[in-house]
Amino acid sequence: MEKGSKIYIAGHRGMVGSAIARGLAKKGFENIVTRTSAELDLRNQQAVVDFFAEEKPDYVFLAAAKVGGILANNIYRAEFLYDNLIMESNVINSAHVNGVKKLMFLGSSCIYPKLAPQPLREDYLLTGLLEETNEPYAIAKIAGIKLCEAYHDQYGSNFISVMPTNLYGYGDNYDLNNSHVLPALIRKFHEAKEENKPFVEAWGTGSPKREFLFADDLAEACLFLMETYNGRELVNIGTGEDLAIKELTELVAKTTGFEGEIKWDTTKPDGTPRKLMDVSKLHGLGWKHTIELPEGVSLAYQDFLKNQEIYTV
Numbered sequence: 001m002e003k004g005s006k007i008y009i010a011g012h013r014g015m016v017g018s019a020i021a022r023g024l025a026k027k028g029f030e031n032i033v034t035r036t037s038a039e040l041d042l043r044n045q046q047a048v049v050d051f052f053a054e055e056k057p058d059y060v061f062l063a064a065a066k067v068g069g070i071l072a073n074n075i076y077r078a079e080f081l082y083d084n085l086i087m088e089s090n091v092i093n094s095a096h097v098n099g100v101k102k103l104m105f106l107g108s109s110c111i112y113p114k115l116a117p118q119p120l121r122e123d124y125l126l127t128g129l130l131e132e133t134n135e136p137y138a139i140a141k142i143a144g145i146k147l148c149e150a151y152h153d154q155y156g157s158n159f160i161s162v163m164p165t166n167l168y169g170y171g172d173n174y175d176l177n178n179s180h181v182l183p184a185l186i187r188k189f190h191e192a193k194e195e196n197k198p199f200v201e202a203w204g205t206g207s208p209k210r211e212f213l214f215a216d217d218l219a220e221a222c223l224f225l226m227e228t229y230n231g232r233e234l235v236n237i238g239t240g241e242d243l244a245i246k247e248l249t250e251l252v253a254k255t256t257g258f259e260g261e262i263k264w265d266t267t268k269p270d271g272t273p274r275k276l277m278d279v280s281k282l283h284g285l286g287w288k289h290t291i292e293l294p295e296g297v298s299l300a301y302q303d304f305l306k307n308q309e310i311y312t313v
């Protein structure tokens with residue numbers, strides 16, 4: 001990317017899109033194009049066609065999506081499939097029609113089979129059945145990867161796909177039903193401490209393992225790959241380290257200062273038993289994360305405290 005290039009960040013107000021915007025600003029990229037979903041609903045094909053024809057961006061980060069935790073994925077199954085399929089189709093095709101030089105599509109680690117060997121290598125894609133709760137979202141993300149590959153094959157488009165592990169960071173979603181585990185636990189433990197509650201309820205059994213990457217680290221990896229990687233094959237982005245959800249609850253309890261009991265609501269799903277990314281390809285390309293989990297959780301908690309009123313409406 002050249003410094004004056006016009007760069008469109010789809011989803012610039014989201015946790016990832018805003019981290020990408022900060023990363024670009026830090027590197028001196030100033031010609032950034034953005035639209036909120038109210039200004040441009042990416043599900044509206046004609047609106048997307050008109051936007052690309054008018055703005056003609058050189059580069060695109062596709063970080064807009066219908067996103068949520070395990071429960072939201074399981075409940076809003078139609079929207080997670082339809083919205084994501086249509087948004088990525090509209091953006092990727094318009095990028096092709098308007099000669100975008102390079103596009104980055106953000107997928108997710110849930111594209112891999114539920115019981116794939118660990119750590120998850122990029123070539124495990126489509127080698128087994130998906131996890132049930134997020135199958136619609138995963139199918140949409142797999143379609144996005146395949147769209148990028150197909151435009152690459154048929155038209156030589158430089159459309160690359162990256163697969164982030166579970167993310168957390170500034171501007172996360174703290175809705176107790178629809179969020180991912182880390183923001184949910186930060187809010188639950190903080191509120192329990194403030195209200196002197198004797199226990200906090202976490203979901204599932206606590207035995208599943210997850211890997212977590214701070215969103216600003218993810219953004220750095222995205223910029224690094226946007227500037228250096230031109231391959232057709234997807235690239236995992238993660239830390240290569242995971243922990244059990246039970247261990248995560250202990251870390252969040254310590255960070256927030258909650259000293260009560262943790263109870264497990266086993267009527268809620270566990271999801272995939274484990275999804276640890278194999279990050280050897282990313283490390284081989286020359287990028288490694290810098291923010292370790294305890295530091296990241298502390299940064300996210302400080303951000304939660306600062307913006308609690310906005311995050312908990």
Ligand SMILES: NC(=O)C1=CN([C@@H]2O[C@H](COP(=O)(O)OP(=O)(O)OC[C@H]3O[C@@H](n4cnc5c(N)ncnc54)[C@H](OP(=O)(O)O)[C@@H]3O)[C@@H](O)[C@H]2O)C=CC1
Nearest residue numbers: 011013014015016036037041042064065067106108166167
């Ligand atoms: N969070 C995570 O743990 C992970 C996320 N990812 C991927 O990273 C990407 C970003 O996720 P994240 O930042 O967490 O998500 P957020 O929910 O924080 O942000 C999503 C963004 O998408 C935009 N958006 C949603 N629907 C529409 C629409 N119909 N039209 C236009 N824009 C829309 C929103 O725009 P607006 O604010 O204007 O409404 C918002 O800025 C996604 O592709 C996601 O799948 C991958 C792995 C893990």
Ligand SMILES: C[C@H]1O[C@H](OP(=O)(O)OP(=O)(O)OC[C@H]2O[C@@H](n3cnc4c(=O)[nH]c(N)nc43)[C@H](O)[C@@H]2O)[C@@H](O)[C@@H](O)C1=O
Nearest residue numbers: 069070073108110134179180181184202203204269270271
């Ligand atoms: C990023 C990823 O995110 C989703 O997958 P997930 O990793 O299973 O998502 P999660 O963060 O919501 O849960 C992780 C684990 O944590 C447990 N858990 C405990 N207590 C709470 C809790 O209070 N809230 C939540 N949400 N989970 C909890 C929960 O039961 C599960 O075992 C995908 O649908 C898909 O969208 C995707 O790609």
